[in-house]
Amino acid sequence: MDQIQEAKRYLENAREILSEKAGKEDGLYQDVKYVKMAGHTAYAGVLVALDELLGKKTKGRKDVEWYKQQLGKLDKKLLHSFVGAYDTLHLSMSYDGNPVAGVAAGGLEQAEKIINWVEQRKAAA
Incomplete structure (x- = not known):
């Protein structure tokens, strides 16, 4: 499988984990275990x-x-997008389990931006 498609699959899996298992209520995820996993x-x-x-x-x-x-x-x-994704996805979500849905949405947005940038860069090469 193409690595870019694989990266997109990871991102889609993270979204599914949040939407199907983390239980969002009033802008907060209820199950921190799934926030960390996502x-x-x-x-x-x-x-x-x-x-x-x-x-x-x-x-x-x-x-x-x-x-x-x-x-x-x-x-x-x-680089700035990567630092943001690292801080949000890896530290805030993976380690700390930050339950704020807006935090997760911002991290996923940065991840998508990075993956799309790599895809465009590879296509141009």
């Missing part, structure tokens, strides 16, 4: 897309700083 899934989709573009790191494991360095060389606006 945040992790969406962030993983971002990394799948970025890995398709950026390739392999020569030494050691990739970490957020590596992604920041690579994106800083390519596109400063996308």
Whole structure:
């Protein structure tokens, strides 16, 4: 399967987790376990897309700083989107389980923006 389509599938899975399992009520998700799961899934989709573009790191494991360095060389606006997605999806949702639906929506929006940017970049290459 194409990596961009795979990244989009991750994002769709995150949306399904939130809509079907997290139980939104008055702008808040009721089950933090599923907020965490959705945040992790969406962030993983971002990394799948970025890995398709950026390739392999020569030494050691990739970490957020590596992604920041690579994106800083390519596109400063996308770097800001990545930092926002990392903070929202990975830290706020995955670790903290932030139940605010608007937070999740913003994170998913940034993830989609990054995946679409990679898709356009790959198509132009």
